[in-house]
Amino acid sequence: MDIDQVETFLAVGTFGGFRRAGEALRITQPAVSARIKALEGDLGVTLFARGRGGLALSPAGRALRPHAEPILHAVALARQAVHELRPQSAGALQIAAALSICAYLLPDVLERFRTARPRVLVTVRSGHSKEVLEMVLAGEAEIGLARSLHHPAVETVSLGDDPLVLVQHRAHPLVRGRRARLEEVADRPLVFFDRGSSDWTLTHGLFRRAGLVPNVTLEVETIETAKKMVERGLGLAFLPHLAVSGELRTAALVAIEIADAEPLSRSLDVIHPSHRALSPEALPFLQSLRAAIRGTRARR
Numbered sequence: 001m002d003i004d005q006v007e008t009f010l011a012v013g014t015f016g017g018f019r020r021a022g023e024a025l026r027i028t029q030p031a032v033s034a035r036i037k038a039l040e041g042d043l044g045v046t047l048f049a050r051g052r053g054g055l056a057l058s059p060a061g062r063a064l065r066p067h068a069e070p071i072l073h074a075v076a077l078a079r080q081a082v083h084e085l086r087p088q089s090a091g092a093l094q095i096a097a098a099l100s101i102c103a104y105l106l107p108d109v110l111e112r113f114r115t116a117r118p119r120v121l122v123t124v125r126s127g128h129s130k131e132v133l134e135m136v137l138a139g140e141a142e143i144g145l146a147r148s149l150h151h152p153a154v155e156t157v158s159l160g161d162d163p164l165v166l167v168q169h170r171a172h173p174l175v176r177g178r179r180a181r182l183e184e185v186a187d188r189p190l191v192f193f194d195r196g197s198s199d200w201t202l203t204h205g206l207f208r209r210a211g212l213v214p215n216v217t218l219e220v221e222t223i224e225t226a227k228k229m230v231e232r233g234l235g236l237a238f239l240p241h242l243a244v245s246g247e248l249r250t251a252a253l254v255a256i257e258i259a260d261a262e263p264l265s266r267s268l269d270v271i272h273p274s275h276r277a278l279s280p281e282a283l284p285f286l287q288s289l290r291a292a293i294r295g296t297r298a299r300r
Contacts, residue, residue: 003075005039006068008032009047013065014099014126016222017055024103056221073140076123092121093281096132096141099194100223101268104242105292106145112288120281128197136271142282144271145289147198154271159293164199164238164264167253172233175256182210182261189217189235193226202264203238210261227253238264245296268293 011021018032040047045060129146136144168174174188207214220226226237247253
């Protein structure tokens with residue numbers, strides 16, 4: 001077992017597929033497959049299983065994940081410690097971000113930031129919003145990016161709204177038109193993702209408050225997997241606008257407005273410890289973040 005294999009295993013588990021993991025790691029899909037096969041061969045187990053909901057962790061994969069994450073974090077800290085001793089070091093920046101923000105916003109942000117500060121070592125850790133808050137409070141990250149986060153020990157700056165949007169595939173419409181009543185939506189096949197997350201809770205709450213039971217026919221682990229199911233015409237899904245903005249622009253996916261229910265809004269927040277000043281590396285990162293968000297809104 002080597003570090004590249006562990007990193008690739010976590011990336012595939014996070015992004016729900018070899019292609020997206022390869023894009024995140026900037027390696028080819030065959031290279032991702034080779035690393036996973038080598039790790040499975042070393043451990044003598046199968047780490048992923050393919051089912052109706054797409055690629056998911058096997059029981060062995062779920063057992064490995066909580067041990068793999070600290071390994072990768074320890075390696076990042078070791079690299080950072082060595083990096084800071086180098087005379088030419090331009091500093092380091094630790095970021096914690098929600099999974100969907102890591103996948104759909106951070107690549108654009110870090111591309112801009114790298115242009116401005118090419119020598120800064122950036123470490124990114126991902127998790128649910130609550131885990132992002134915990135990492136910032138524990139001092140494991142200077143900046144947290146998540147949704148609707150408030151705590152007395154952190155300063156929260158809202159960067160705007162990232163609503164959950166009900167989408168269907170243009171070529172496989174399950175609802176006629178661009179507007180529907182919630183009762184009609186509840187009767188259609190629905191794809192839910194990431195049980196227990198804030199997105200999952202918000203979506204379930206929408207139906208619960210209306211006294212409806214949603215017809216959930218697929219439940220998957222990641223946003224990307226849910227999107228793939230919608231693209232195959234297997235159901236409707238409430239997905240973050242960040243995750244589907246490109247598909248909405250090209251009309252590959254179509255947004256459906258719920259006529260008789262409130263929008264599922266969530267704020268996109270930046271948090272940092274209130275008792276500590278931001279580092280010189282954090283300030284240009286926040287500038288890159290705001291510029292990326294302005295670009296995303298301009299493309300809507």
